[in-house]
Amino acid sequence: MSIHIEKNIPIPQRSRLPDLPFREMQIGDSFLAPVSSDDQRLISALRQRVSRYQRANPDRRFSVVKDKDQMRVFRIA
Numbered sequence: 001m002s003i004h005i006e007k008n009i010p011i012p013q014r015s016r017l018p019d020l021p022f023r024e025m026q027i028g029d030s031f032l033a034p035v036s037s038d039d040q041r042l043i044s045a046l047r048q049r050v051s052r053y054q055r056a057n058p059d060r061r062f063s064v065v066k067d068k069d070q071m072r073v074f075r076i077a
Contacts, residue, residue, distance in 0.1 A: 017045055022053045022060070025075040033064075033071040046071060 021031060035042040043064075050062045050073060061077035 015039075015042055017042065017049060020049060020053075020073070022050075022057075022062070022075075027075055027077060030072050030074040032067065033073055035071045037066050037069050037071060043071060046073070 018034065020033070025031075033046050035046050037043070047064055050064055054060060054062060059077075060075065063074045063076050065072050065074065
């Protein structure tokens with residue numbers, strides 16, 4: 001097997017989640033996350049961010065749910 005070096009290939013743009021409005025949310029509020037329901041990498045990143053926020057703020061609870069072809073985040077407590 002031989003590996004070929006390629007030149008002038010642009011680096012792909014990384015998709016990142018923007019800042020999410022966890023602090024401003026009241027119980028019953030939700031937002032549509034900028035994540036397609038078929039992008040497993042971004043869904044995982046969204047769930048990790050929600051989980052980290054909940055660990056740092058144990059009095060706040062959230063649920064991440066598929067809503068048609070997007071993901072929605074609900075504040076549930």
